[in-house]
Amino acid sequence: xxxxxxxxxxxxxxQIIYVERPRQEWSGMAITSFVLGLIWFWGLGxxxxxxxxxxxxxxxxxxxxxxxxxxxxxLGLGYxxxxxxxxxxxxxxxxxxxxxxxxxxxxxxxxxxxxxxxxGYYGSSSSNY
Numbered sequence: 001x002x003x004x005x006x007x008x009x010x011x012x013x014x015q016i017i018y019v020e021r022p023r024q025e026w027s028g029m030a031i032t033s034f035v036l037g038l039i040w041f042w043g044l045g046x047x048x049x050x051x052x053x054x055x056x057x058x059x060x061x062x063x064x065x066x067x068x069x070x071x072x073x074x075l076g077l078g079y080x081x082x083x084x085x086x087x088x089x090x091x092x093x094x095x096x097x098x099x100x101x102x103x104x105x106x107x108x109x110x111x112x113x114x115x116x117x118x119x120g121y122y123g124s125s126s127s128n129y
Contacts (some may be wrong), residue, residue: 029056030067030074037077046081049074 029052037049052077060068 024064024066027056027059027063027065027067027071029059030051030065030071031073033078034070035074037074037081040081040084043082043085046078046085049078050082053078 002028033049033052033056036045036052038046053071055068056074059065060071
């Protein structure tokens with residue numbers, strides 16, 4: 001609020017008039033950038049949060065709208081989410097590559113033939129009790 005004083009020509013003393021400034025509106029892009037940075041959506045939300053955060057910079061600075069802090073948080077969370085997405089993709093690609101190159105050991109034909117004939121670890125299958 002600003003205070004304006006009237007001249008004292010009326011004999012009543014100084015009159016104080018309060019004038020309200022118009023309220024600044026919030027930047028919708030800054031709010032959306034922050035929310036999408038929190039939600040993440042497997043990287044898609046992070047990417048949109050970064051784009052909207054950079055777009056909201058012009059709106060907050062030149063347009064006189066509020067939300068510069070939310071915009072910065074949205075940018076930070078968006079970049080962190082994109083880095084997390086890159087790590088997850090690299091981890092999944094590495095684990096998929098390792099599982100495709102892993103070979104199971106084979107025990108050979110001697111193990112399967114001795115098992116099928118009945119003469120395994122405990123001796124012959126015709127034991128007398």
